[in-house]
Amino acid sequence: MSFKESCKWIDSRQEDLLNNLMRLSEINSGTSNLEGIKTVADYFRSYFSGTADSISEIQSQSREHTDISGNKIKEEFGNLLSFKKRTEAPIQVLLAGHMDTVFPLSHSFQTPKKLDENTLLGPGVADMKGGILVMLTALQAYEASNHSNQLGWRVILNADEETGSHGSAETLEAAATTADVGLIYEPALADGTLSRARKGSGNFTVVATGQAAHAGREYDQGRNAIMGLYSAAQKLEQLTELENGITVNIARISGGTAFNVVPAAAVLQFNVRCQSVDQQHELDAKMKAVIHETAQQSEVALEISGGFSRPPKSISPANQLLMDWVVESGKQLDIDVQFKDTGGCCDGNNLAAVGLPNVDTLGVLGGQIHTADEFMLINSLTERAKLSLNILQKISEEGDRLQALSKRDNKN
Ligand SMILES: [Zn+2]
The missing domain is CATH 3.40.630.10 (Zn peptidases)
Structure with a gap:
């Protein structure tokens, strides 16, 4: 034909x-x-x-x-x-x-x-x-x-x-x-x-582990996993550079049990997008630094997993x-x-x-x-x-x- x-x-x-x-x-x-x-x-x-x-x-x-x-x-x-x-x-x-x-x-x-x-x-x-x-x-x-x-x-x-x-x-x-x-x-x-x-895209999960405590009797002995994550989430979100095509979307957060318990566990999920492989490597390093620094300051253990499944x-x-x-x-x-x-x-x-x-x-x-x-x-x-x-x-x-x-x- x-x-x-x-x-x-x-x-x-x-x-x-x-x-x-x-x-x-x-x-x-x-x-x-x-x-x-x-x-x-x-x-x-x-x-x-x-x-x-x-x-x-x-x-x-x-x-x-x-x-x-x-x-x-x-x-x-x-x-x-x-x-x-x-x-x-x-x-x-x-x-x-x-x-x-x-x-x-x-x-x-x-x-x-x-x-x-x-x-x-x-x-x-x-x-x-x-x-x-x-x-x-x-x-x-x-x-x-x-x-x-x-x-x-x-x-x-x-x-x-x-x-x-x-x-x-x-x-x-x-x-x-x-x-x-x-x-x-x-x-x-x-x-x-x-x-x-x-753009490239990566999905990441952060698991926070703190210390549970009674919110009334032993508040000061608790280490609040949600607050640790909250602090990390704020810093991660600030890695966004719209003018350079970089976005960090804090997508989901969960954790805690009851009103009167300092929460010992919480999980955060977020998505990152960027335009170049250089940006991707830079972001990887910055995210790790944020997690490390926040864990030290908040005394909540933070473990990050995930990665860029879609390179730019x-x-x-x-x-x-x-x-x-x-x-x-x-x-x-x-x-x-x-x-x-x-x-x-x-x-x-x-x-x-x-x-x-x-x-x-x-x-x-x-x-x-x-x-x-x-x-x-x-x-x-x-x-x-x-x-x-x-x-x-x-x-x-x-x-x-x-x-x-x-x-x-x-x-x-
Ligand atoms: Zn399709």
Whole structure:
């Protein structure tokens, strides 16, 4: 098939893509619903079986973290799916998507609904079941077109992106080191704008341990864990530098027992965002200093855990070239592609951190994600599939330019 015929073929898939998306949206796949995740994985596995050379399931890793009550929790995640094609080709593309959504089984938002001719409301329709369908359609079209064998690809679908990809980051990062380009299918904004640089994000927990005492009889013998944390929280919040893109959000605090007891235990959770890796390292050191200093002054033991699961994504020259190609590919299809920086994070952060140039919002157009008003624009299923097909062809033709730039990036 020529490019024109491939585009026609993609257009002919519109109705079927919409039906598949509605079926997928109905299957709950909140990150913690491992059974639902498996059903969605099976769906994609059979949907895609004819296009890849090999399909495998990869076990995700579990993680331990401290919850708001101070308990250490072991968390399990759904398995990843991996599809490969032409692993020996000189140019390798990694395409990534996530099967999980932010909506647990207990949430009221469970079914898709067509709002009008071009708007579909539903859990995961934009973020990002629609995006995965865009990705798969583009690959199907690429394989059916007069493609070059210069390009091989690997698709990885993970199941825990919405909680920070703790169980899948290692697999994704390992895959990134053997790839030349990353394409990720998070939704674009409803006006079609894609994300450029992204802030890094870290979640931290501080557990405070003081000394309990009767508030009336032995007040002076107590060491108040809540007050220790309160003091730490104030100093942590002051690390915010809005003008430099650094924010510290004191998110949750819990502790204490009864009115007449000096509290011996309290827990604080906070989120930190920043724009560069240098800022990230500086913040790490400052936070540790705050915790150390406050523990000494308040005589409350403070233990900090957590870290930056999403390093900042800045734009390397290779990444800029890839973005230029996306804009060019859009122009050929009469799509005006714009890029904008964002404070939000996704797997694109982690792939960029290991040196993989990537564009991470190649999915459907949509909005209100993570809310019960999540919607996507129906005609963007085929529009964005055509865009991705064009990008794949561009990469297969000129991927060596990107490889040369990436090598130079790594040397710097
Ligand atoms: Zn997402």
